[in-house]
Amino acid sequence: MQSNSADQRPRNRRGEGSRLRDEIVQAAADLLDEGVNEDGISLRAVARQVGIAAQSIYAHFPDRDTILLEVVKNAFTELGTHLSRATLPAEGSTVEGSAVDSLSALCDAYLSFALERPRRYRILFGGVWDASRAKSSPAVGDEVETLGQDVFGMFVSALDRCVSEGSSTSTDTYADAAALWVGIHGYASVRPATPEFRWPDDVVRRIVYGLAKI
Known part of the structure; x- marks a missing residue:
């Protein structure tokens, strides 16, 4: 048997x-x-x-939504680790790159995660569960509202540094970082769905520089 x-x-x-x-x-x-x-x-x-x-x-x-919440939290942790590694100075280097270089590296790393691991990336943004429904669960509650805030904070910090360096004219780095994140996310979502589209070679630079006001 x-x-x-x-x-x-x-x-x-x-x-x-x-x-x-x-x-x-x-x-x-x-x-x-x-x-x-x-x-x-x-x-x-x-x-x-x-x-x-x-x-x-x-x-x-207690239910499926609490399992999926942990899956999403872990996926954001993976993304955050990936971004942190990409923005560290090159091994053995004592020279810190410019703020614009760091912001560009951050965005490039974000896109590499999204494009190379599309199913894991899908987990992050509602492709897996209904966050509004999950929020009504006592076992989930307000944790939904803090998802991704650490990653978003990396964009804000990178843009703050650009402003301090004098390379960005942003007067509201929180709002402009949010716009930048949406722009990068949009490209990450559209690119795999349009394989035949002739994307400009500098499209990512245009997104980053335009939205970051560089």
């Missing part, structure tokens, strides 16, 4: 419940990376991916 998936996974030892929690979140992320749409991310599907009974999830998450 063939055993079910829940029987195939060894039980966590005492104190290892957090590992199962992480595995549940990773399982949902893996399903999304494989192209499963939002409707396919059920508790049963996630449990099957992990190799546990669906009821076991309730010890860690």
